[in-house]
Amino acid sequence: MLNPLDQAWIEEKEIMDRFVFGKLSHDEGTRFDNLLQSDENLRIELSAHLVAIAAIRENGRRQMKARIQELTKTKSFSIGIYYRVAAAIVAAAGLSFMLYTLNRTPVEPIAMEDRLPVVDTVKSIGDKNVAKSDPIQDKNEIRRTTKVSEKKMIASIPPGKRDVRHAMTKPNELTLPLKSANASKEIRLLFKNPIDLTAVRIKETQSVQDGQLQWFYTHYANDVVNVYLDNAQYYEAFVQSELKEAGGIVSIITAQGTFQWDGTSKEKFVKATRLK
């Protein structure tokens, strides 16, 4: 049983709390240890105190975690949406590319025996002599006509519109209105990792509109690396910025100041993009 003096000392000096937080002085610690060794009730009291504190702390963490779950619930959903939208864009881009390739592919050669009757038939149509064609020629005509229609449909898309897919800002991609006086000039810049920035030589640029770079990607070690940024704070920092490169040093001039970094370090790039 503690004497009243020790009891008062423990309560007034909040010895138990300070013991838990490791804030007892050497003398206080020694005195408290001695009391613990000699008094079982104090040990029981300390044990109850520790249980209460551990539970309070754990409860606080759980509450915080629940709050974070709540706060990020819509964000997670948004990210899911982003992925779906990105997947849709990729699918659309793939389809566009397929159609574009189809457009570029020379028309499948037609066998000589097929070709002549078709030409004859077309001429015949022009001459209004349709009745001259036989059933086999009619069959060929249908097939040929289908091919022409498909080609016309693709060719009807103005060349300039083919890059529309690149101009679409994907979720998590950074749109940098970088002034590019010379479109053929290689620019060093890459945003890949949500944490970091690094530099790389851009081999290809896409969707240069009105002298401004809307979206681009680069090749690195046989990988296509999208230039994007899913970090709103960086987006805010770099939107409306101007890019300059001189002597291997890349500068982004923003309203807040000039950001510079070495664009030649492969290690930095590999680290930031996690590409091997």
Added chain:
Amino acid sequence: MKKEISFENATLESDRKLIERILKGDESAITVVYRNNVMMVRKYVLENSGTEDDAQDMLQEALVVLWENVMRGEFDLTAKISTYLYSVVRNKWLRDINKRRIGKTNDLENIDLADERLDALKKVIHTEEYKVALQCIQRLGETCRKLLTMFYLEEKGMEEIARALRFNNTDVAKAKKWQCKKELEHFVKKEFK
């Protein structure tokens, strides 16, 4: 003439502002930290045999650890938030994987990362009393729960607590804290009678 600043410094500066916002209780700052790091954590967890849910869980727990350390004033402002979160996630995830492999499922021990320095507290989390106490906390009033959390988890001083919870002075806050803790201990004892 525009000022030359490195990207590293710019990141640390924006991190510092986020930390200040968290300290002031601005919840949107946590959302920003989440958004800034979700891709990184997701990539790490998925590349290490985890699922989308695991990634979410890891990041949320790492954010709790970050929040806890910020509130205690123990977050090192020379470190980038992303670097800190990455190391927390990595440690947690490796430990989690290890537990799954050996079939040990002690969630409480897993969660209690921030208490590593407090050996005494670590010992009690395996007790039955602790589990009961966790349930009994819900019986306390809102003010008691808030006060005890601020003092024992966020390790706020009595002056700040008195101000935040609108007590007349620190003595009132101290008395209330003692009363709340005793009430909790009483609930726990009652469960074991």
